[in-house]
Each structure stands twice: as C-alpha cells, then as structure tokens.
Amino acid sequence: MSMEIAIPKPVERENYLNKEYGVWSWLLTTDHKRIALLYLISITFFFFIGGFFALLIRLELLTPAGDLVQADTYNKLFTQHGMVMIFFFLIPSIPAVLGNFLVPMMIGAKDLAFPRINLLSWYLYIIGGVMMLHCMLIGGVDTGWTFYAPFSTNFTNSNFIEAGLAIFVAGFSSILTGLNFVVTIHRMRAPGLTWSRLPLFIWAHYATSIIQLLGTPVIAVTIVLVAAERGLHLGIFDPKLGGDPLLFQHLFWFYSHPAVYIMILPAMGVVTEIIACFSRKRIFGYSFVAFSSIAIAVFGFLVWAHHMFVAGMSVYAALVFSFLSYAVALPSAIKVFNWTATLYKGSIHYDAPMLYAFGFLGLFTIGGLTGLFLAALGIDVHVTDTYFVVAHFHYIMVGGAVMGYLGGMHFWWPKISGRLYPEGWARLAALIVFIGFNLTFFPQFLLGYLGMPRRYYDYSHMPEFQVLNVLSTAGATVLGVGYLLPMVYFLWSMRYGKPASDNPWNAAGLEWKTASPPPTFNFDEEPIVTWEAYNYEELDAPHKQEVPVAR
Amino acid sequence: MPDSTAVGLHHEEQHHPELLHHFADPQQQRDASSLGMWVFLATEIMFFGGLFCAYLIYRRWYFGDFAAASKSIDMALGATNTAVLICSSLTVVLAVWAAQTARRTLLLASLAITMLLGLTFLGIKGVEYKQKFDEHHVPGASFSFDHEEIPGHPGQYANPAHAQIFFSLYFVMTGLHALHMIIGLGIFLWLFLAAWRGRFTPEYNTPIEIGGLYWHFVDIVWIYLFPLLYLIDRHA
C-alpha cells in the first residue's frame, strides 16, 4: 500500500537533478540544465560580493568626509563593484542561467548544440572569476571599470593586467555562450517550430547572442592592447608617442555600450513571457516585439560614442551619435508600449513574477526616458560623469535587468527546482526591492543635476549634497534586504517547498510541457509544434486544460 | 526533418558512432558544427577588426613614419611566409577532399604537410622577430629608430615615437596571428592523430572541414597583414 503511494510521487521520477549524484556528476556534466545551476550558484556568489562593495560605497558616502575607508580603497571598491557586477553577474545572469536552462527546452531540443563547449564556457567563467578574486585579494584595481588610457596603461599602481585578463577570459565564456545559442536556435528547433512561433524570450536571446559574438572580441583585443602597453611598454594609446587615448575610448565603448543591451535584452525577453502568462494573452504585436530586439542589437552597435560627448570628439561626430542614440531608443519604446497594450483586456494575475514584471516596466521606463536626457547633447555636457549617469544606468541595469532576472527566477523556479516558492514572501520581497531601489537611485538623479561628479569618495567641499546621499544609502540597505530575502526562501523551498506540478502557471511554451524538474534530455518524446506562441486562448479554453505535447 | 516518432531504440539501431545524443541526425550535427565555426570566425573578424581599425587610424595620421618603419622589415621573409601560407591552404583543401573520398594516405600526408608549413611560417616569423630585436625595433626602453629617412622625402627623418606605434601594432598583430597559428597547429595535430586512428570517413569528416575553415581564416588574416605591414609605400 505504502509502496503504491510512494511510486507516483513526483520527486521519485527520474529527472536531471536526481539522475546522478556526486560532485563529479556536476562538475563534468554536459547537461545544459545542470550547467545553468552551476552558473546560478557562481553568479549569486559574485552578486553578493559586488553587492557588499556597493554597500561599503554607500556607507562611505553617508558623510561628506572620507572617513570610512581610504581614497585608494574607495577607488578600488567602485572599480571592483563595477567589474564584478558587469562582467561576472549581469552579463552572464539571465543568458547563462535562465537562457542556458530554457533555450533548448523552449525550442524542443535535447540540449544546446555544443554541450561540451557550454561546460567549457562555465569553466572559463570560473577561471576568470578566480583571477578576479585573486586580483581583489592581493590588492585590487583602481582604474574604474572603464579603465581609461592612459591612466590604466601608464599611471595606476594597481594590478590592472590580472583584472584585465580575468575580464578577457570571462569574455570568451560569454562569446561561447552566445555562439551556442545562435547555433542552437538556428539548427535545433523542434519540427513545426518556425521563427514566427518562437517565444519572444528566444528572440531576445538571439539578439543578445549576436551582440555577445560581435562585441566581446573588440573588448578582448582592447584589453590585450592595454595589457601589452602596460606590461611590455608597447605604445598604442600613449599620448607621449603620439598615441590617441580617445582611440581607446572608441574601442572600449564599441563593446561596452552594446554590453548594456546584453544585460537588458534578455530581461526584456523574460518580462515578455511573464506578462503574456499572467495576462493570459498572446503578446500584443508579436512581430514588432521580436524585430525590436533585433533592431536594438543592430542600432546598439552604432551609438557607442555617446559616452564621449565631452571627451574631445568632433562636434559633428557628436551630432551623428546623438541622432543614432534616439534611433535606438525607439525599439525600446515600442516594447514598452506593446507590453502595456498586452495588459488590455487581459485576465491579470498578481503573482510574484508579475509584480517583478510591473516593477521592471516602471523602472525601465524611467531608466529609458532619462536616457533621452543623456542623448541630448546640450544636457549631456552638464550631467555626464555625474550621479545622473550613475542613476540612469542603475535604473536600466538594476531596475531593469535585475528585476527581470528575479522575475524570471520566480517564474521558472518550479521548473528548475520542482518546488514552489512561498508566494507571500516573494510578493513582499518584490515590494521591498522596488521601494529600496527607488529610494537608492532616485536621489542620485537630483544629485547628478546638482553636479555631484561620480567616483568621488570625499565631498566635504560640497556638504550640501549630504541629504540626498543619506537617502540613497538608506535605500541601499533596504535594497540589500530585498535581495537577501529571495535567496533565503529559494533555498528554503528546495527542501520544504510544495512539489510543483509540470505547469503550475498553466503557461504556454514547450518548457511547461515536460516534467518539473525535467528529465535529462528534456522531453520524453520529441515534441512537434502545431501551435503559435502564447496560445493562451487554447490553454484557457473551458473544456481543454492541456494541449497534447505531441501527436 | 527527422522521423518524429523515432525515439530510443529506433535511433540507436542506426546510430552513427560519431552522432551525439542530442542531435536528431548526422546532417543536423554537421550543419550545427559548420555554422558554429562560421559564427566563431565572425567573432575572430571582430577581434582582428579592432586592431586593423587602430592600424588604419595611425597609418593615416603618421603615413611617412609608418612607411619608414615598414621599410625596415624584411619584405623577402614576409613574402616567403605568404607563399608558405598559400601552399598550406592548398594542402588543407586536399585534406578535406581526401577525407571525403576516403584517401587515407593523402589525408595523413596533407595534414602533415600543413603542419610542416605552419611550423615553417612560425620559424621564419621567429627569424624576423630576432632581426627586429637585434635592430632595437622592439618597443620599450631600448627602442631606437633614429635617423631613418622617410621614403620619398630625402633629408626628412621619421619620428621615432610614431615608428614605435607602428612596431607596437606590428608585434601585436603578427603576434596574435602567430598565436592563432599555434592554436591551428594544435588543432591539426589532433586531427592528424584522429585521422591516424581512422576516425574520419566519407560520412563523418566535419572536424577536418571546420578545422580547415579555421586554418583558411588564419591564412586570410595574413593576406591582409602582409601588405599593410610590409608593403607600405614600397614603390618609392
């Protein structure tokens, strides 16, 4: 009797988590889902390191005087905060965790096209990460994450070469992930899954991968040049030899501007899935949302010099880059309008993933619109290199990308872990993150327009900036709590959470048509797709709760 | 498209030994590998593209100095190396053809000659580097490029600082190219050993094909490097 009850329990079903045990079954796995979890653990580790640095930065800025840490320490804190958060958290976050886990499943494939390269890219990430940690432990780097020449090549006393190589290695990890996605999406789609039937999450990842593939090599070669100039005394950016430090900035931003889209595009993909599911609707203007991702990827490569309006560039070049920056704003605006329109006549549920999606929508809108300020040449001169910029890109990257990432983690957590997270706590965390975020970063817009330059550790010359800084620091502590909460209850749910059904949200998409957690090769039977994406009409049809997986 | 009802047993019966579990059929696997290499080469183009961009900007600014610096490089060595690489591209093509038509001896010989040509290239490159080192043309503390006349402008000397930029680019570009050659040699050694064990058949020879693609790419980069670095203003 008891045996009979025990057998059908979902946890007993063979899946990717319980198929094998032991350290090596994880460290040598080629299963994209296990690799996604390896990434999840590693990026969470780096997220909290970067977050800890951020908290120290905010604490230092609580008072105008530089009293918590020394100037050099502060410079290293913001440098390492930037490098860790960008290269070791944000860039891998959604693609390498959620993308890795979901891209093959969403297109009905058994794995990514190159499973061993996928594992290799995790190891490259780890090697880069260990180098970065080592670099921090032996003293850290103080170049700013932008490592402008000639400061990074000829002046800083810190160990830039190691940090640069860490980014170089992590960059290859990013390239290989992108390569895997592009080939997988092109070649491994299930029968019947045409491009126009792809979930928009896939379109977003496709666009992201293109940027990773074409942008990352440029930062790689730039790092090689800086490291060679520093280590071997070559002269390429050295003004003393007639070299041009602006060339460095052009090469740097050629990658580092599109890199912003590496961070935000996948989050847009996540939010699109969530909004469709919790509105129970097909996404409004599917093809416009899909092609706006591609448009962002393409235009994203043409706007890099808008970071250099006061760098000493020609006024005419500035004009062109300002214009193109408005061009790249359009596809983002189109996405926001389409998400909003999707809500119209929907049947909206307020589960935690949707709360994060709402949060994303609000914060991304503010972040995007403040981008219009920065693209306006006359205003940019005043606010560039101030806290206005800091606030703007945190609204995009933290308010946008991290909100999207957390929303996605909640949405797919039942699929990943086979357990349900505690809904009440999750809604509370979403609220805390939203409030904490705004309290942290909204005052920084005001600080920026007042003229407080970024990367200042001591503002005793201008104590009038203190009130806003205090608000910001207070917000940061709230935000910290908001980020710790999900980690705690996700861990809790792995042991105590209720087992999840295959499709707890009754969501569309192939990933929900297999078990939770899925078997090693994702599907027991190879799916054949006969329906359009987001077929919530059929899913919610009164007498038909499940559409057959295959026929 | 694969037979959709095919699962488990059915597949294993006619499974080619080289077909990986997650591909539906060998055709899909071949397409994926080849697309993967093409995409990778696109990233390589961007990698070298950054360098070419830097080169072109400085060459436009400091043309005379670049011409003078370029003249100090041994064009004969560079030309020989160009010939060596073009020959190696031929042997790579032969290797692919031999693999597709099951000519084992030709396959092994082509792979071996390709590696030999690759090593020759690196050897000549080493000689060239040695020359530059002896002439104090390696950027750094002991760099010297005094009283080198700008071609076509008698009595006018190149600015050593700008020449140093040229040599910096020269060493970075040829150095990274040589690094790609070394990686290529590693790939071809692996291909050679696999071919020796008889792994490649007319049905399965994708590694040779995509290894060959990589090799051709490295050759093509050189085809651009050679005129840009060795042949500036040679008519003068």
Place this chain on the structure above:
Amino acid sequence: MLNNFPLWPQQASTLAGRVDALYIFLLIVCGMMTLLVFAFVVFFAARFRHRPGVRAEQIEGSTALEITWSAIPFVIFMVIFAWGAVVYFKERTPPADATEVYVVAKQWMWKLEHAEGQREINELHVPVGRDVKLIMTSQDVIHSFYIPAFRIKQDVLPGRYTVEWFRATKPGVYHLFCAEYCGTQHSGMVGDIVVQEPAQYEAWMNGGSTGPLSASGEKIFAELGCATCHRNDTQGRGPNLQGVFGKPVQLEDGRTVNADENYLRECILDPGAKRVKGFQPIMPTFQGLVSEEQVNALVAYIKSISPAKPGEGAKTSAKGAAPLAPQEFRPNGSQVQ
C-alpha cells in the same frame, strides 16, 4: 544639514539658462510619457484583473497603433535632438574675442594662468559678463574641467589642447570639479570659480602679476634661441611667425592647415609632422625640453604677434580657429583631414 539642501543647481552663466530650459522641457515631456505609461499600466492592471469566469480577449496587434506609437515619439525625439544640438553648438563655439586662460591639469590639481600673467591653483577669478575661453591640456592622465553652475564640462587630455568657454552672469563662488576619474585624489581635485564684479576683478588683476603671459613667452622665445631662425623678415631659416596665427598655412606635403593653438603646439613639440612649405626639416623637437606652461606661454606669445591684434597680446584674436574647432584636431597628427 537640512537648511542647506538644494534641489536645483545655481545658474551663473549664459549657458546655464539654455541648458535648464531644455532640461525642464525634457522633464515635462518625459514626465508626461512616464505618467501616461504608468496610468495605462495601473488602469489596465486594475480594470482587467483576473475574475473567475472571465477570460482574456486575444488581440493579435495593430500595425496602425505600432506606427502611431513609433512616429509620435520619433517626432518628439527629433525635437529634443535638434534642441540639444543647438545648445551644444553654442557650448562648443567660443566667441572670437574671449579672454583667454590657459589650464594645465595634473594629478591632482588645476594650474591656471591668465593671459595677463596671473597664476592660480585650484581657483579661477573671472569677471561678470565677459567671455572667458579656457585652453586646456593635461600633464598626465585625462581630467575633466567641470563647473556645474555654468553647466559646462570638457575633458582635458594629455598631448593636445581642448577648449571650453563661458560667460559668468552672477558674482559668487562656484564649484570646480574634476569630472573624469584620474586616480587616488580624484575627489580632491576640486576648486573654486570666483566670479567678481569688473571693478573688483580689475583690483584683483592688478595685484601680483608677473606681466602678461605673452611677455614670458617672448622671454622663453629668446632664451631658446627661436629668434635665430624665426626672424621678422623673409631671410630666416624658419618661417616668419609674425601674423601667422589664425591663418591657413601651406605645408610641404601639399596640404593646408589652419594655424590654431593646437597647430602651434604641435610645431613646437613635433616640428617634422606638419612642416611649412619651402623650409628644411632642421628644427629640433622641444618635446621634454619645455614644460606645458612654457608651451602655453610660447603659444600666447606667437598669438600676440599676430597683426590682427598688435601690441598688448593680452586679448588675442581667435577668429582663425573658428573653421576648425581645436577639439577636432588629432594629437601631433601629421595627417589631419
């Protein structure tokens, strides 16, 4: 703490009002766009919340709507773009008769030298209502000369001049910040811009000057033996420098360049790069032999002997620099445009 809590920066230059006007316009436009999106989201979220038995209505999309909400923002964007560009061109075009101040940045201080000869560190005295042009260069890394109350900022690069200008409108003391991260004491690289009434400014000017900058330049010119070749007639082995500033110069390789500050600077530090037509490449480089301040003095001197403005040399014409703004120039480039 709370009684000193500004939410809007001081307005103390002619540019500040222009920038603020655009900023306020953007605040209104973007505020409205934000409110519009938020209103729709909140309204839809409340109106179409899940009710048992009510199903969502599937809508494929609407090309007409897509075009509308692409076209309207695009038009608004273009207005912002054009307005921003107009303000920017104003910011980037120094008036021809501006008073000149030479700025040398180094880790971590600002060294300023008025054309009249006054030197200051981390402090700049300027009169109300006069155009001031800053000709800036750096001794080491990149810095950025930022005066929030004037809404101006310009990176200061090693190896070349960049310029910015302002006209102060209100007496007072304003912040000067370095806005480009430059190392350990980046946040200590701050100073004050002291804007004075003309009378006060004149009084300040008359105290402690060592003579005009161009005079020290003339001295250096003599000490370095420049005058041996650069004679005041056509017999010198180098070009006659009288009146050369601001004029087009024929080069040996056939090109023509404008003799602006960056060109003069380059000729001193890298004479071979842009040699004047008809002269032999015999001038030695002064790279490493003269300091940035001495280069500035020499440039000021050569500008002062331009016939357009003979005599004092305190206020030299920069008209010639207009067609090609200095920031468009490449460092020591021998092949510009």
